Amino acid sequence: MALDHGSTARARTATGRAETAGRQVVDGAAFGRAVAVLRLLISVTFLWAFLDKAFGWGYATPSSRAWVEGGSPAKGFLSGVAVGPLESTFHSMAGQVWVDWVFMLGLLGIGCALATGVGLRVAAVAGTVMMALMWAAEWPPAQHLSDGTPSMSTNPLIDYHVLYAAVLIVLALASAGRIYGLGRTWERLPFVARHRWLL
Template sequence: MAVHEQSPHRAGRRPPPPGTGPAACGPTTGAPARALAGARMLMGFVFLWAFLDKALGLGYATPAGKGWADGGSPTRGFLGSVRVGPLESVFHSWAGAVWADWLFMLGLLGIGVALIAGVALRLSALAGSVMMALMWMAEWPPARHLSDGSPSMSTNPFADYHLVYAVLLAVLAAAAAGDTLGLGRTWARLPVVRDHHWLR
């Protein structure tokens, strides 16, 4: 007698939604998974280091004594010096605002910690891509020279590092890069994350 495979519907089980099965999660084992995990942690350190330097004034991008903890503003210098692009006046109005400082710093910290831990990669990719897009517009690479004739901050009119970072964040989220050398699987099993896939 032939044995027929039981349908998941007859067994009382619903098949996973399209695009959410194991094959859709990207490489979770082997060298590709480890490479993505390494890229994820390195990208997380980029964001976390930016937070620490701006918060404590470690003397790299932020001079000693000028950190957020010392009363400095992490947005005033950068946004206040914007001299090109369609959002120049908008960025000037944001420069040094308390809400902008908090949002920027919490974004750097949250994205950095999430990437290193391998959790909430979709949210991190969204928040990080928005941040990178705004920073790209603040530097406005399409403007080859500023009004006084000095070179612009970017050396490429389109594909500078802000856009590369944004694309990498999207790749890490799409490939579920937190499942290897991270807490991605544990995070995915949390009830609230199971019920809301956008938190994955």
């Protein structure tokens, strides 16, 4: 019985393509789950910051300086800016009620968007602006806070604020709310379908 080498080669090629396609599907699903878990972890970061500043759980904010006790969530950070081109600007913003509200609503809104997987594009823009301002407040990294404590930043270009901003952008681009979130349901709403920037 003669072997059809052409048919055998074609069968091997088809099998190879099927195996490759199968791996891509698995890899794509695994990537989607990994990005969704990353989204949830980052959401906890923002929500924790909001809750600690609001109620003074004693981690970054003592209970006596909690927002619910009349404390200013942004004052300590902004008034602690010791050097840099925006020092006077940040000092003038420290303790302003509107700054506290914008900051706290930003933390809460970004955290909720990430937790639910809804509105990730808006969250990415808002979070990037917030992180850019916080990065600018800690630049240059050699600065010291008003009490003499070194700033958290140790890299003049890339620090955790830049990384958070980059992660927010990646999550929005990857539509990370579709898995372990309400992203798919949100996308199907007629209003959102007409205004894609709300995704």
